[in-house]
Amino acid sequence: MLRVVVLISGAGSNLRAFLDDCNAGNVPATVVAVGSDVNAPGLEHAHRHGIPTFVEPLATGEDREAWGKRLAAAIESFTPDLVILSGFMKLLPASFVERFAPMLLNTHPAYLPEFPGAHAVRDALEAGATETGASVIVVDAGIDTGPILAQSRVPIHDDDTESTLHDRIKIVERKLLSAVVRDIASREDSIEGN
Ligand code: GAR
Numbered sequence: 001m002l003r004v005v006v007l008i009s010g011a012g013s014n015l016r017a018f019l020d021d022c023n024a025g026n027v028p029a030t031v032v033a034v035g036s037d038v039n040a041p042g043l044e045h046a047h048r049h050g051i052p053t054f055v056e057p058l059a060t061g062e063d064r065e066a067w068g069k070r071l072a073a074a075i076e077s078f079t080p081d082l083v084i085l086s087g088f089m090k091l092l093p094a095s096f097v098e099r100f101a102p103m104l105l106n107t108h109p110a111y112l113p114e115f116p117g118a119h120a121v122r123d124a125l126e127a128g129a130t131e132t133g134a135s136v137i138v139v140d141a142g143i144d145t146g147p148i149l150a151q152s153r154v155p156i157h158d159d160d161t162e163s164t165l166h167d168r169i170k171i172v173e174r175k176l177l178s179a180v181v182r183d184i185a186s187r188e189d190s191i192e193g194n
Helices: 013-023 043-048 064-076 094-100 120-126 162-193
Strands: 002-008 029-036 053-055 082-085 104-108 131-138 148-155
Touching (some): 002 013, 013 043, 013 162, 082 162, 120 131, 120 162
Parallel strands (some): 082 104
Antiparallel strands (some): 131 148
16 A cells, blocks of 8 residues: 655645545555644644644744755655645755655646646636646656646636636546556556566
8 A cells, every 4th residue: 555645735625535535445545644834724634534744844044955854854754655745835945856756746736837836726817818727746846847647627717716716626636636646556566566
């Protein structure tokens, strides 16, 4: 069973869906810990499932490398096979990325390379786009520039607000993430079986 650590910064609705998929046997993975850079409300989903959590805040003025090392050590104590950034909103230092990539995934609420960054849904609306999307990528040293593992288009409706559009995108993101992890798990199985 693939051991997964998930990092979040917010509501964790995608984390909740992923936990449900794992528990239902739809994804052969176990979330062994959930971490955050803040006291995120989404940590509650982990608590409800009895999954350990940790919080590693980036202190004001703290060196990002030092923070990255603390965060990496907290993650590694759970010996994960895979780390998923699911709404984790802090930029990670390159040394962190090198430590975990390519087994370091990020979900993003746009059809990359369109609308990278922290405000992808708002940016798509402000650009007057008629469609956007959702992507699951491998994290690299850039901002949302890593290899794309899966993505789907999502239409933008005339009456969409940032919130209604983001909600529709998240439904697609959840399916993509579970499909990607299923795929990784099946490849790991075949490697182990050799
Ligand atoms: C998701 O849409 C995720 O892709 C996005 O934050 C949301 C988290 O929602 N991440 C980014 O924008 C990263 N650039 P959630 O907390 O309800 O799961």
